[in-house]
Amino acid sequence: MEPLEGATRPRLLVVDDEADLRDVLARYFGYNHFDVRTASDAAQARALIAEAEPDLVLLDVNMPGESGLSLARWLREAHPRAGLVMLTGAADPVDRIVGLEIGADDYVTKPFEARELLARVRNLLRRLVPAGPASLAPARHVPFGLCALDLDARRLLRREDGGEVPVSAAEFDLLALFARHPNRPLSRDQIMAYGHNRTWDALDRSIDLRVMRLRRKIEPNPDKPSVIRTVRSVGYMYVPDDPEKL
Template sequence: MGKRVLIVEDEKNIVDILSFNLNKEGYETLEAYDGQAGLQLALEQNPDLILLDLMLPKMDGFEVCRSLRKENRSTPVIMLTAREEEADKVLGLELGADDYITKPFSMRELLARVKANIRRNEMAAAAPQAAEHRLDLGRIQLDLDQMAAYKDGQPLELTQREYELIKFLASQPGKVFSREALMEHVWNYEGYVGDVRAVDVAVRRLREKVEDDPASPQFIVTRRGLGYYFSA
């Protein structure tokens, strides 16, 4: 049985194009044209991934994503938006979306992101327990079994993407990773296509939760012109 992708989009021509191309790649598709119907299908059908437009009738994409995560559903969500405002992307990621892509987008890029997010979710579900169950990095600790992060013994409220980002960086402290490398290793975009702004948004949100002063980070540090690294 093929992987199922739920498309929640109110423009029928976009739904038709997405369905056609996803079907060609072997995916089954479900379609919803408003937020309420999209949320209902997501909860009832448990798709492998959701393509979620932000501007929807009845319930916008933000509320759909928020409601989905309140139900403890970890289905990967890629936001579709025609708007370039950074605040929209930050809010969507904060509510638990895994990624975003801005219209107009290339079908090649969208299909690559669909494949990568489904694969990453499968890998996370199938990953064996690590022999080393905790990473203790001074003031920052990671519980690998519970997929939880702590600072000074207090739990950090991280999204799945933020946890994966800090875990990857913290597992190799001091090593600098470019944005493209992070897109490949954390976002699981093999042969990465697209822009790297998602990395900067995720790092900024992570710093707001982890750092004493996000403007002067101690843990998630920028190496100018090269990328990011974790400083224990």
């Protein structure tokens, strides 16, 4: 198989209490040109992350001791640039929803096909890679309420002081989609079609959960959203407060 684009091997951390699964994933992703480390629990994962921040984490939800959801919450706050894929059981829809609320970029249900997991990981890593040196123009900042979206650096910044607001890759993609279609109502089906993201499922709450999470970050009053508005019987619409900056 061909290696990923780029000079370095992407760093992957697999966190799962099943030793056999850790071993299989380590060998499979290692064969596919990843630098893989594994952890059996949250404590070991935190120690490995302190040594070197991973590019992406495969994280099991159900582990003894500190749960995967608790570790995911810490990871999203402490290392917002790392990709996060949750591994969930087939009978755990609540865990999947909570994972999305926390900021997971994707979820995979056990048992899974290794090739599909590899494809999802590669797709997520491509979305995480910042713009290269080919674009030397000033960064394009799109206003989103209290924040501004830096499309070139793939960052969400506070307009007040320029500080970075943590967003997952999926959340950034959703904001970028809205930025490309200002003042236009988008249905959930359109969001899925534009986003090409299999975790945005119109039949469940995935899109609604991400919109809710984003509103908490960008809206002056999340209970009365004015930036990402709900369009009844349709979906959502981004209403820029400073159109001339688009």
